Amino acid sequence: MRRGSIVQLIAIGVVIGACATVVALLIPWLPPDASEERDGIDLVFWFTTAISIAIFSLVGAVIIYSVLKFRARPDDDSDGAPIHGHTGLEIVWTTVPAILVTAISVISGVVLVENDHAASNALNVNVTARQFAWTFSYPKQGNLTSAVLRLPVGRSVVLHLQALDVIHSFWVPEFGQKEDAVPGQNTSLVITPTKIGTYPVICTELCGLGHALMRTSAIVMQPADFEAWARQEQQALKGPPGNAGKAVFTSNGCASCHTLKAAGATGKVGPDLDKLPDYAKQAGKPLADFVKESIVDPNAYVQPGFPKSVMPPFSTLPADQLDALVQFLVQSSQGG
């Protein structure tokens, strides 16, 4: 190889590398970083990206150089040089990639071990996934439940995931952490939020018709605000039935599928709960009985136009919470 061609090859490689670097830097590849775990993930991401740009530039340079320099003229039907191989080169392109992937593996392994480690004062949250809603409960905060994940900033959290029906997967892109909730199995996930804000919680495992809508929010707040919220919620559950029913409605994630003005819910997967009296008439049952039955055994009567077996039975609700919920639904759907 002449020196001139090496220079040209390198020049093409540098141009491709520069273009790829521009793409890497200009596109906002990763969402804002809001957890300690994301720091490690981002590190591995950019380390791998640097290596990838180098390899892509090399391959691209050789292809473009070959296209430009080794193109046969239309009247040329000669053969190329009969080169069968080169042991030295083959050793190089076996060992160099092996070293690079080993380096990525080592960094990945270190970050993984770090990210799986929870601090000793970690906050425990039980996450229950069902079609198509999340419920978060806080065992140390009087077992209060919430449809929105609220977390204190700067404290490590261990999420204990459970699924009631099919597989779901918990993901907050800003936290970078993800884990499936698997029926019959306990899985867990460590997150240490570092920035106050509201982030999307997304189900990433296809879980049925409402999969695309199985979303909620994670709100990261000051530790003092978090404590205040926890106290307030615990009191609401003990308060008058109207409030308690609304709290049960919210904490069980009904809003992700149903519309109900009184609760500010706008879900479109299931029937509109503001029309409950009409539905009860069509089903031919008294309103309160109908509502209760539809919560405990949703398939007993399915409003025409909605698929069967989509709503999971909420037969495990404690009796007082169920009564509060029924009362709340009856009152608010009758415009009171």
Added chain:
Amino acid sequence: METVLEHGPQAQATSRPPRTGWRHYLLDAGWIRAGWMMCLFWAIGFGIVVVFRWWAGWEPLLKWQPITVVATLTAAPLGFLAGIGAFDYWARYAIGAPTRPEDHSTHGGRNWKDYFRPNTDHKVIGVQYVVTTIVFFVIGGLMAMIFRAELARPGMQFVDNQTFNGLVSVHAALMIFLFVIPAFAGLGNFVIPLMIGAPDMAFPRLNALSYWLLPIAGTMMVLSFVVPGGAFAAGWTGYAPLSVTQPLGTVFFNMGVQWAGASSILTALNFLVTIITMRAPGMTFWRMPLLVWANFTTSLLVVIATPFIAGSQFFVMFDRVMHTNFFDAANGGYVLGYQHIFWFYSHPAVYIMMLPGFGIASEVISTMARKPVFGYRLMALSLLAILFLGFSVWAHHMFVAGVAPWLRIPMMVTSMIIAVPTGIKVFSWLATMWEGRIRFSTPMLFALGFVSMFVIGGLSGIYLASVPIDIHVSDTYFVVAHIHYVLFGGSLFTIFAGIYYWFPKMTGRMYNEKLGKLHFWLTFIGFNVTFFPMHWLGTQGMPRRVSDYAPRFADWNMVISIASFFLGASTIIFLYNMITSWVRGPIAEANPWHGRTLEWQVSSPPPYFNFDEIPQVVGHPYEYGVPGAQHAVFNGDRTGVLEEAHH
């Protein structure tokens, strides 16, 4: 054109006189018999279920899921196969009727009708495979057009959630099981016996049967759209327990996979026996073209891995139909078991869908660059390395699935190591082009497009192998981008390269080069604009398999949808070129690319039994530029042959 073997006089003597009149139409193998036998077998299947349920006292008597599985998805297809004549020889043998071992009356494509019935000629079967798979490719592609229209804007516009999930699932299942895997099997079917100097595959009747299983599987998957409840909609991965609780359409996937899988396994066995036992004299393993090596390795993968997906789908079907509890956690089932079994097939399946493409790329690049394949032996050995490593990486699909934590780092390391043999192949293709005299015909463009796109797919694979990054991007559009760079940029580009490369050999006519190049450039541009932005959609937070998404992803989704329609339209050029060239393209020469492998040493299309005389292989297949080198000689004429020393 002379065939070597004709019907022997004995064969004529033992067969009974042919049927005439209506008896001929009704009772001889063909589409009419296939039609009524399909109905008859369906009725028998229906009867079995109903009688069994009546005898056991089960209510209701007419339960449609077991009836669908037994009558529609098992008995009726068997009736179709029996009617079309796929079992005739064996059936006659089994009942003691005279068989005709020398009967080649169903061998060879003499007119278009020969392509619509079981035919034992590997070249006819190869064409049947390729044409059928392109039909399913078009159907699967149209499904993608529909859901890209839905995804162009956030919110729901054209389809409901059930239809959307069905479209996504059937699109993937068709592309994988009815296009990429069998398209490679079809190209291999046509080319492999020619390349190794064999008159046909080892088991021609089995070969015919394995083709006819394929339209059954494909029809089943497409038909699932018309059953109550809609098509199977748990994704092509069909994860339990969701797939257990889905509507009836799911069993069409469960059983469709069995038929497609049986077809794969039979073909792979046929390839293995053919390659091991039917190579021409002198064709040692180290003289085999790399496509033969690639199909050999792929076939090993198929026979070892495919039974696992069959098992996983049977488990799901048993849970649905027979109320077993393999995946019902409440009754002691093991939910993750499905994923372990499924991915133990479906990761090797990635290589089943890629290794034949590697082989095609090696053939095309070497021939078009007029250079020997660089590092031939390492190229073959790296295929074997991928075969072995491919079985040790399945859990990298399950890093966030709740697998045992200790499993993650070992599986990450093995996944990373696969980059090494894959890298060897990429660098060797580049070195093969170096100092070549490259002809940029359509197959070469697709081969180069493959190398460059596959590098991107390989590099994004490293991200997915790294556990911390995978935890962030798994089940997002990053994965969608990755699989399409591997399966579209990788497999599909090499399938196109192979189809253009062997088109003159298969049809005896030349395709239109200008349209071929136009097809390449439109595909290449449309492909990149469609799939590259999916990388950052995924890393930014868009999950896969959603019909609706956050408004902030709207702009890029619109770009992607428009590009995907452009990409879909580019296929029309391909189809137009193939059809018109096949009908009235210029007559092709025997060896338009001046290739050195054996398939180019016979006429286009080849004689019915490939070689009028058995070739003697005397050297390597890629000795471009070596003075006096020969791959094979005919007529036993070894004068002037330079016996080459082993390198």
